[in-house]
Amino acid sequence: MEFEKAFEPGTIETRWYDHWQRLGVFTARPESDRPAFCMVIPPPNVTGRLHMGHALNNTLQDILARWRRMKGEDVLWLPGTDHAGIATQMVVDRQIQSEGSSREALGREEFIKRVWRWKEEYGGAIIGQLKRLGCSCDWTRERFTMEPALSRAVREAFVRLHEAGLVYRDKFIVNWCPRCRTAISDLEVIPQETQGHLYTVRYPFAGGGGGIDVATTRPETMLGDTGVAVHPDDPRYRAMVGHRVVLPLAGREIPIVADAFVDKEFGTGAVKITPAHDANDFEAARRTGLPPLIVMDEQGRMNENVPARYRSLDRFEARRLVVEDLKAGGHLVGVQDHLHNVGRCQRCNTVIEPYLSTQWFVRVKHMADAAMGAVAEGRVRFTPPYWVNSYNEWMGKIHDWCISRQLWWGHQIPAWHCGTCAEIHVAREAPVVCGRCGGTVLKQDPDVLDTWFSSGLWPFSTLGWPEATADLARYYPTTVLVTGFDILFFWVARMIMMGLHLMPDVPFHRVYITGLVRDAEGQKMSKTRGNVIDPLDLIDRYGADALRFTLAAMATPGSDLPLAEERMVGYRAFANKIWNAARFVLMNRGDAGTGSAAPPLPARDRLSAGDRWILSRLSRLASTVDERLQEFRFDEMANALYQFLWHEYCDWYLEIAKPSLLPGADAADRERAQAVLLHVLESVLRLLHPVMPFLTEDLWQRLPHRGDTIALAPYPAPDPGLIDEAAEREIERVMEVVSRIRNIRAELNIDPGRRLPLLYRAGDLEAGRVIARNAATIAALARLESVEEAPDMTRLGPAARAVVPGLDLAVPLAGVLDLEAEKRRLLREIDKLSKEAEGHARKLGNADFIGKARPEAVDKARRIHQELQEKIGRLTATVESLRLG
RNA sequence: AGGCGCGUAGCUCAGGGGGAGAGCGCUACCUUGACACGGUAGAAGUCAGCGGUUCAAAUCCGCUCGCGCCUACCA
Numbered sequence: 001m002e003f004e005k006a007f008e009p010g011t012i013e014t015r016w017y018d019h020w021q022r023l024g025v026f027t028a029r030p031e032s033d034r035p036a037f038c039m040v041i042p043p044p045n046v047t048g049r050l051h052m053g054h055a056l057n058n059t060l061q062d063i064l065a066r067w068r069r070m071k072g073e074d075v076l077w078l079p080g081t082d083h084a085g086i087a088t089q090m091v092v093d094r095q096i097q098s099e100g101s102s103r104e105a106l107g108r109e110e111f112i113k114r115v116w117r118w119k120e121e122y123g124g125a126i127i128g129q130l131k132r133l134g135c136s137c138d139w140t141r142e143r144f145t146m147e148p149a150l151s152r153a154v155r156e157a158f159v160r161l162h163e164a165g166l167v168y169r170d171k172f173i174v175n176w177c178p179r180c181r182t183a184i185s186d187l188e189v190i191p192q193e194t195q196g197h198l199y200t201v202r203y204p205f206a207g208g209g210g211g212i213d214v215a216t217t218r219p220e221t222m223l224g225d226t227g228v229a230v231h232p233d234d235p236r237y238r239a240m241v242g243h244r245v246v247l248p249l250a251g252r253e254i255p256i257v258a259d260a261f262v263d264k265e266f267g268t269g270a271v272k273i274t275p276a277h278d279a280n281d282f283e284a285a286r287r288t289g290l291p292p293l294i295v296m297d298e299q300g301r302m303n304e305n306v307p308a309r310y311r312s313l314d315r316f317e318a319r320r321l322v323v324e325d326l327k328a329g330g331h332l333v334g335v336q337d338h339l340h341n342v343g344r345c346q347r348c349n350t351v352i353e354p355y356l357s358t359q360w361f362v363r364v365k366h367m368a369d370a371a372m373g374a375v376a377e378g379r380v381r382f383t384p385p386y387w388v389n390s391y392n393e394w395m396g397k398i399h400d401w402c403i404s405r406q407l408w409w410g411h412q413i414p415a416w417h418c419g420t421c422a423e424i425h426v427a428r429e430a431p432v433v434c435g436r437c438g439g440t441v442l443k444q445d446p447d448v449l450d451t452w453f454s455s456g457l458w459p460f461s462t463l464g465w466p467e468a469t470a471d472l473a474r475y476y477p478t479t480v481l482v483t484g485f486d487i488l489f490f491w492v493a494r495m496i497m498m499g500l501h502l503m504p505d506v507p508f509h510r511v512y513i514t515g516l517v518r519d520a521e522g523q524k525m526s527k528t529r530g531n532v533i534d535p536l537d538l539i540d541r542y543g544a545d546a547l548r549f550t551l552a553a554m555a556t557p558g559s560d561l562p563l564a565e566e567r568m569v570g571y572r573a574f575a576n577k578i579w580n581a582a583r584f585v586l587m588n589r590g591d592a593g594t595g596s597a598a599p600p601l602p603a604r605d606r607l608s609a610g611d612r613w614i615l616s617r618l619s620r621l622a623s624t625v626d627e628r629l630q631e632f633r634f635d636e637m638a639n640a641l642y643q644f645l646w647h648e649y650c651d652w653y654l655e656i657a658k659p660s661l662l663p664g665a666d667a668a669d670r671e672r673a674q675a676v677l678l679h680v681l682e683s684v685l686r687l688l689h690p691v692m693p694f695l696t697e698d699l700w701q702r703l704p705h706r707g708d709t710i711a712l713a714p715y716p717a718p719d720p721g722l723i724d725e726a727a728e729r730e731i732e733r734v735m736e737v738v739s740r741i742r743n744i745r746a747e748l749n750i751d752p753g754r755r756l757p758l759l760y761r762a763g764d765l766e767a768g769r770v771i772a773r774n775a776a777t778i779a780a781l782a783r784l785e786s787v788e789e790a791p792d793m794t795r796l797g798p799a800a801r802a803v804v805p806g807l808d809l810a811v812p813l814a815g816v817l818d819l820e821a822e823k824r825r826l827l828r829e830i831d832k833l834s835k836e837a838e839g840h841a842r843k844l845g846n847a848d849f850i851g852k853a854r855p856e857a858v859d860k861a862r863r864i865h866q867e868l869q870e871k872i873g874r875l876t877a878t879v880e881s882l883r884l885g
Numbered sequence: 886a887g888g889c890g891c892g893u894a895g896c897u898c899a900g901g902g903g904g905a906g907a908g909c910g911c912u913a914c915c916u917u918g919a920c921a922c923g924g925u926a927g928a929a930g931u932c933a934g935c936g937g938u939u940c941a942a943a944u945c946c947g948c949u950c951g952c953g954c955c956u957a958c959c960a
Contacts, residue, residue, distance in 0.1 A: 191957090752915050864904055868904090
């Protein structure tokens with residue numbers, strides 16, 4: 001196997017992904033006796049392409065899946081796509097229109113065939129993209145929300161909810177999109193602050209003699225007014241209640257009614273009532289008995305219920321003309337600028353029209369209460385927990401859910417209308433005869449269900465529900481759900497409601513809510529801003545591993561992720577660093593035998609302090625990584641791995657081990673060093689595998705290893721037997737000495753290649769032993785020619801000096817040392833330490849601190865202060881000796 | 886209008902009652918037998934402001950100011 005000088009991710013990714021698929025690594029084994037771990041993927045739209053949001057939450061899911069799999073659990077990560085009613089219909093619509101035809105010309109049946117054909121041809125591109133990311137989904141269980149089994153689940157759920165009285169059909173005011181020509185739910189309406197006008201219009205009394213002024217932002221809807229409302233306690237209008245006014249332009253007479261919903265302070269305190277085109281008015285009209293009058297068609301054009309002059313006009317043209325006519329007729333009393341919220345269609349941004357129509361609804365109040373209860377009891381836990389507030393707030397004032405859509409692509413509602421007696425039958429299958437009149441002309445309701453209705457069933461419909469399958473028994477409730485807060489209400493809340501009603505238990509126990517991936521400036525990514533970053537492009541340029549590591553490292557719970565490309569550059573460098581570390585470790589092995597068994601770790605008494613140190617650090621890393629993952633702290637997990645690999649393994653341990661590997665080293669020593677290097681590398685690759693699956697697999701395969709794939713190798717567990725605090729202290733001391741000497745070299749501008757002598761005087765026995773034991777290592781790392789004890793440091797010639805706890809260091813530099821520079825350097829150091837010591841001194845001088853603080857805190861402050869004082873003292877003495885000559 | 890979150894190094898962010906941290910960037914030096922996608926050393930912060938609790942506050946509480954988000958039927 002070639003071992004290139006730099007890591008080239010592109011060449012290995014598909015190879016290893018294929019390898020995993022061939023081995024069936026991702027396939028769940030419900031028959032196994034291992035504990036089950038299950039996640040369902042938030043199904044991306046079948047029309048979708050992978051965006052940064054997908055990349056983020058699927059990376060996090062994959063980390064969890066790979067981690068649990070390596071821990072020996074039976075992992076099911078169930079993938080699939082969503083049929084995405086409106087989105088998909090729009091895509092195919094456009095395609096047909098570009099051919100000069102139309103959906104209507106094609107007819108419903110043909111159109112649906114076209115959508116399926118489109119799906120087969122172009123749909124699900126995102127699946128391939130998830131694979132490029134490295135997602136370890138169980139592709140043998142891939143689902144699609146429109147496939148027959150899931151359609152059946154949808155019908156079953158609808159019928160059961162209907163039987164329970166939770167699904168009903170009613171004529172109600174809904175959010176209507178005149179462009180999509182369908183009803184949509186409250187959630188699909190995006191309020192947008194808009195600068196509009198508030199028009200004041202005078203409605204004259206039917207009996208003559210003045211009139212009442214009403215204020216409106218949508219004057220065209222007056223053509224549908226069937227009354228005027230005032231507050232019952234409003235003294236200005238109380239006497240007018242019951243009187244009639246003449247509706248300008250239309251000429252109809254309408255009554256003045258009283259209703260407490262009117263805000264006396266707003267506008268004129270009198271409100272025109274348009275029951276068929278305003279949600280509030282609709283409610284008020286119901287209370288006061290005013291009839292609704294629909295004045296627009298489903299495309300937002302004025303219909304036959306308005307005077308001929310306005311008929312067929314688009315609502316905004318009608319608005320213009322109505323205002324013009326009101327002005328001309330002297331009915332317009334005033335116009336003011338007015339800032340208000342206008343609801344727009346989430347899909348097409350068209351201004352939503354509140355519209356009276358017959359729709360299907362889910363009565364959600366009780367389901368919402370149950371769903372809140374499950375969260376309150378901790379049966380479903382959110383991370384971060386503060387999302388519970390939003391969840392409860394929304395659930396608390398939820399309105400019935402409009403689930404019917406006037407689309408063609410989707411689950412057609414399982415309700416059949418009798419052509420004879422108009423009875424509606426809700427049933428799992430089409431009835432043959434009408435149960436009421438015996439009529440045989442039964443027509444299925446043309447509407448389809450809101451896409452989120454089927455998504456709400458996803459955690460169990462995908463496992464086979466309503467069949468009692470083995471998968472359902474084993475994997476429901478699922479373990480964790482990872483998703484974005486943008487679909488907390490659309491999806492998460494509804495899954496909990498549906499799961500609680502249709503299943504014996506909640507759909508998942510944990511919900512991890514990700515932040516939003518933003519651009520480097522913290523702006524939301526959007527096509528209009530032109531700042532969209534394509535994860536596939538990042539994979540091409542930096543590799544899937546670097547992208548995954550970046551996302552994991554930035555995934556701090558509860559905050560958004562501003563994605564700066566420099567960050568990716570940094571983590572690609574990290575991948576390269578690991579690559580080269582492995583290259584070095586293998587390069588120095590004589591046999592370099594791939595697949596051979598790893599050499600056993602030498603017995604403890606044969607290990608060097610450096611060996612014991614890195615093994616101890618490795619064991620701590622294993623604990624940290626596991627703990628961090630338990631808590632969904634992907635960022636801290638990633639940082640711990642980064643820190644260990646780069647700064648402990650590469651910066652220090654490799655350098656410490658190098659002398660043992662170079663030609664001329666003792667054979668036994670070389671063997672020991674190699675064994676430890678390999679052991680630690682192989683272990684940390686396994687720890688890293690969930691985040692960087694491709695790189696780690698590729699390197700692992702080159703290392704001596706056991707098994708076919710790292711993806712099924714055991715996840716390293718912390719080994720308490722390897723924790724070695726003495727070795728950690730020892731190497732820390734070595735590191736400190738080396739750093740001080742490097743500092744001398746750098747600050748005094750001494751040739752980095754020059755070998756220097758080091759003299760030391762030990763203030764305590766242990767420190768002296770440590771230096772003596774590690775003299776060779778220190779010499780190698782600090783580029784020294786000698787390390788010698790000098791009991792008397794006062795009689796040296798010109799030498800650079802440094803102190804570390806328990807040790808005075810001197811680097812004799814006859815003829816090279818700039819005494820002034822050295823003095824400045826030492827004084828700077830003293831100054832820094834003094835500032836630090838000051839704080840502690842103040843604290844220790846405070847009687848209250850001594851008396852009231854925890855004794856450990858006092859001890860610690862004393863120790864630190866003493867240490868600092870001691871260093872300062874020794875440095876000061878050194879400066880003085882410098883002055884002497 | 887309510888609710889939530891956030892203001893810590895030039896940038897992006899961790900931390901969360903007792904010695905101010907990371908990555909990137911910056912400065913100086915270094916092509917030393919893995920890596921210049923590299924190494925070594927360094928500079929850099931009144932932890933938004935004000936007040937309170939405490940022996941001790943970047944950290945807990947309150948207020949103020951900024952920024953962001955979510956929810957809501959003010960025509």
